[in-house]
Amino acid sequence: MARARKKAAGRSGDGARGKAGREDEDDSGRSRALLRARRVGLAIVLLAFVSGLWVAGWLLELDRTVVSRFEGRRFSVPSRVYAAPMVIYPGVDWQRLDLGGWLARMGYREQQEAGPLVVGHYRWLPGRLRVHLRGFDHPQLPEPDRKVEFRLEQGRVREMRDDRGEPIAVVALEPEPISSFYGTSREQRDLVKIENVPAHLISAIYAIEDRRFEEHHGVDPRRIVGAMLANLRAGRIRQGGSTLTQQLVKNFFLTPERTLRRKLTEAVMALVVEARYAKPQILEAYLNEIYMGRRGSTAIHGVGEASRFFFGKRVPDLALDESALLAAVIQSPNRVSPHRHPERARSRRNLVLELMEEQGRVPSLEASRAREREINLAAVALESGQDRYFLDELARQLPEVYDEELLSVEGLRIYSTLDTMIQHAAVRALHDGLEALEARLGPPPARSGEDPDEPPARLQGCLLAMRPQTGEILAMVGGRDYATSQWNRCTLARRQVGSVFKPVVYAAALSPQSGPLLTLASSVEDSPLLVETHDGPWEPVNYDKKFRGTVLVRDALERSLNVPAARIGQQVGIGKVVEMARRLGVQSRLPAVPSLALGTAEVSPLEIVTVYSTFANGGLRPTPRSFIGLLDERGVGQEHWPLAGARRVLDPGTAYLTTSLLEGVVDRGTGAGIRARGLRGPIAGKTGTTDDEYDLWFVGYTPEIAAVVWVGYDEPQPIGVPSSRGALPIWVDFLSEVTGERVRGAFAQPPGIERVEIDPRSGARALSGCPERRVEFFLTGTAPEATCPRDARRRRGFFDRLFGS
């Protein structure tokens, strides 16, 4: 009923309210639209606000990123390791030192043009070499740059003069960089300061990369439009519109992907960078960051490193054409690499010079002269991977604060004891020796349980050279190939030492502390020996399984007889042998068992070379060292380890007697291969071959250098030759390259040693009638008093005595 009334009322009011209703509807439509508009407006405002907030946040984030990078450490600069400086003086054999090779490796270039010699250049004249040496920093003694004329005669430096013609006594050459402590990125850079960058390098980069750099605010719309038109005409992307700031931002903060989002971020960040920092700061960052190509597996960043790599120069010394070439390379370092594509590089360099001329950045005459110049690159010296064994050892010696991460970013300059000439000889000798040995022996037989598809095991080796007086490590090659195995066999491997341990036993017996028990002329039995041990009876045998009866101590060591060595070990006591080994520098575990006398202990080559260095150094034990000092990236000294004196651990007399024994090994014994190769002068050494020829050793020394060679498989297995045919040839190759055929110096004969003629058969003092005689050395008061047997003397007839036999 009520519903019917409402309906009727509605019908009756329709006419009256028609217009008004329409008006109302219009009003409400308008208000709804208004409301909608308001809502949309509000939404837009809100959206704009939120977007603004988001953009502001984004900008703040970008700003924060930019600031944190610019204000903090901008670049990771790997710490570089240097060898010891090479020293040149009148009389030195410059060919053996490989002075020419040094010039090439250090990036020195021959100067063809007349006129004053430019730093980093040299000039050959008949019988003369003129070099403008670069100055260098060093924790011990920095050197300024200077011009030196080397006057050469018959392979030697006859004299040296400076540019005023004054004679020079000694010249230290810039230490060679060996390698760097790269992080995972393997980037190398040499930072430059903007004030040291020549104006023509900056002009060249502006000309080709960003001619309006000084004017724009990070983004250059004219350049973008120009690039777009050029790309449209070409139908592909040919030209970029990025400014230097954008390139810097891309390299510093972003990935190389080509997306709109990345480009937008790049542009905004470029604006932020420009708003925050002055142009010179931005340019300096760019010059240090820009990618400039590769040297082997290392990426070169920045014009400093590129200048060193391409021209062997520091940035301030660059010539106009060289600056233009650096600028030319930036766009595409691999495609325009002057090493691989010299013509392409030259053409782009000339384009840079033309642009510089067009833009009025360089006078026409200079540009045209620069265009005519050939590209003259420094020789590329790739790092030898083999040097990294030394680097690893060096890192172990550094104070703990210099950890791996710090070394890879701090740009430290670390100075070492490595001698590049000796290191090169070591690398070559070990490589060639192992190749030759493998070629002779063929692949080793497969071991039981070994996968037949696996490649056969390869012989490994180590060569380590030390200076006996100082313990400086001069060369270290810890394996055959660092790329495949980083295990340093010189320092980390512990292998059975075999007969190279015997001199320790002999030294213990010859030392006055033991009595002395023996002299070099004492007799010792080479006959079957049985020693009861905790593990049952032990019966040593000689290498050839023969016994020789009574032999003299000298002969026993020269022939490396096992049984006499075992007997001497028993006589002196294994405890005393262990004590002697410890004093001489062995730190590894030494089981106090009778077989220790024959070298059953496992010891590292570094320890063994320290032992022999102590003999070479008259009983003074050096402390091995490979680190000299380091400078920070500003060249300020942070660490310096001065030379430390060696410590007396063995009396000089015993050290001399041991050296004399080991000279005998080289002159007549198992090391005679050294003399057969024509090496003359004072050389002492000892072969060592372990059971079944698992490990081959040769350790030897001269008065100036001690070196050890070890050869074997990482998983021990028979090699098939004794050390005289495996390790010794490598040692000889190495030493002859380092010293030449004539070894310098003499082994010091200390006071308290007397020379007495003995009968080599009986070891008794020789009288005039003795049929044979040889000089032997004794600690004073220990020479034999007995004379050679009367019957031996009688046997010689009148004419024998008269003319000798």
Place this chain on the structure above:
Amino acid sequence: MRDSLRALIRLTIALLAAICLSGCLGLDFSRSRRSGDRQLTVSAAIGQIDATRDASLRLVIAGLDEDTAGRPARALANYQRAVRVDATNPFAFLALARHHLEGASVEEASAFLDQARSLFENDDLHGRAVDVWGVGLRAGIDRELGRDAEADQRFDAARRLLPEIWGDERLSSAELR
């Protein structure tokens, strides 16, 4: 014949008388040996072994000059470089021993002196330098270590050899040069 014999006897008597007289007057014939000892300086050792030794000796001299000029760090660097050139040069270690003794690094001075002694033992030309310089330096080390009795004894021995050097119980870089 008899006259000649007489002349020979007279000459001998005159010679003996002269020696006695000189002894009474206090003349010391051992001075010639001392002046020889003074020649055992680093400079005097140049030109006697080979080019390598000479280069090393020149670096030692450069180091001694730096020490004299009061630049011990540069002096040390030169000595170390001298060892690098020729590690068998005993004078380089002697200079290092002297340098460290001046700096009161007694342990290092002693070790370098041991090294110098070991190398001088092989040096026929300069072996006496062990006594001439080494005894006094060892005495200085004893003094630093408070072993005065040994120091006095050794300084006495050093003074007998070179009184003008060891009178002040100190070997200066200029004196060794």
